[in-house]
Amino acid sequence: MGTPPDPHIAELADAMLARAEELGGALADVIFTELDFYSSGTVVTKDEVAQTCIANMRFVFESLAGDVQIDASAAERTGKARAAAGVPLPAVMAAYRVGFRFMWERTLEEARRRGDIATDAVLDAMSRILVAQDVFTQAMTSAYRAQLTIQVLDQEEQHSALVEALLFRRITDEQNLWEAADALRMPMSGPYVVVAAQVPAIGKLALPEIANRLDVRDIRSAWRLLPDLQVGIVHVRRPEVLGAMIEVLESVASDNVGISPQFLDLATTSDALRLARLAVGRTGRRAASGSKVAVFDESPLAYAAVSAPEVMARIGKSVLGSLDELPTEERKILVDTFEAWLDAGGSANETAAKIFCHPNTVRHRLHRIEERTGRSLSRPRDIAELCLAFEIDRRTP
Secondary structure, three states: OOOOOOHHHHHHHHHHHHOHHHHHHHHHHHHHHHOHHHHOOOOOOHHHHHHHHHHHHHHHHHHHHOOOOOOOHHHHHHHHHHHHHOOOHHHHHHHHHHHHHHHHHHHHHHHHHHOOOOHHHHHHHHHHHHHHHHHHHHHHHHHHHHHHHHHHHHHHHHHHHHHHHHHOOOOOOHHHHHHHHHHOOOOOOOOEEEEEEEOOOOOOOOOOOHHHHHHHOOOOEEEEEOOOEEEEEEEOOOHHHHHHHHHHHHHHOOOOEEEOOOEOOHHHHHHHHHHHHHHHOOOOEEOOOOOOEEEOOOOHHHHHHHOOHHHHHHHHHHHHHHHHHOOHHHHHHHHHHHHHHHHOOOOHHHHHHHHOOOHHHHHHHHHHHHHHHOOOOOOHHHHHHHHHHHHHHHHOO
8 A cells, every 4th residue: 555554544444443343234224225226125135235345344444554455355256246146337336436435434533533633644544545445446347347247158158058959959848948938038939930140151150249239129039159050039029020120130141041930839949940041042032132131931832842851852853853954054944934934823924024035935935844844734733743843942952
């Protein structure tokens, strides 16, 4: 602390030390009276605050009594404890201001009562208490922030692990699902969607600060970074939430993003992840022209095409296998023409207008498909097989 204190100040400090427990209890009363956060007593009890006040006073008055360095370990313990208890830092800072004001006022009262302490000595004591306040406050805030960082990292790791457990079907029973939803601050009932975003590189976020950005829109979400994707579970509590979420995703996405169909039960999260993965590639319906975000189509054909992948792959191969013998560009033209023809309700004229060619060209291409696949576009059963086969082809990564 520098030069030794005045002997009268040392005696004053000893007198204050003797009253530390009494003053600590009185200070706790003041804190609980003046500060609204503490008055409820639900987070930190008055006895806990009193013990902290006593410890802080002892360290301050011990430093005032002799030429010793201030030991701020009590302040560090307070910072850690308050962060762990969830006390907001401004509330702790306010308690420190009240505490040091109280400490100085009681010390001044004692000095006046004794009447044998020079003004310069009292001012020196005040200076020492102010230095102690600065050192203690700095030590407390540093410890508080360090503890808060640890808690945030632990919470993020826990949340990330829970999200992974849901994504890969490691949690299935209702009680554990409820606990996972509670820990993630996620409603237990849906609808939800899974969002999968392609990462720019392993370990790099595809959607930086996405949870905070969605929180601002009052959209609850929980995220996990995988080697190839950044994946999130998002609660879609109202129909308009989906549009707001897509808007946010568009603003931050660096690459393709896929969104699963909505689902109601967290136990089926892993199924939704598979559909979101498919939507990341060329199998999703783009949210808008040129959009990076694609939503998995909820049509029955889309679901059928991605269910039982091995079976569907065999069906697609058996129907469209002969198209694979064609040059890539020619095959693509036939596929695109068939899809346009379906969208046009089977009208060659409307299809031609949509893809900018002559109706006879459309008819010729459709005839080529019939020849290659052995299916007729005049037979409903054959059309159904072709529709499913082309849907499988479109949704195969």
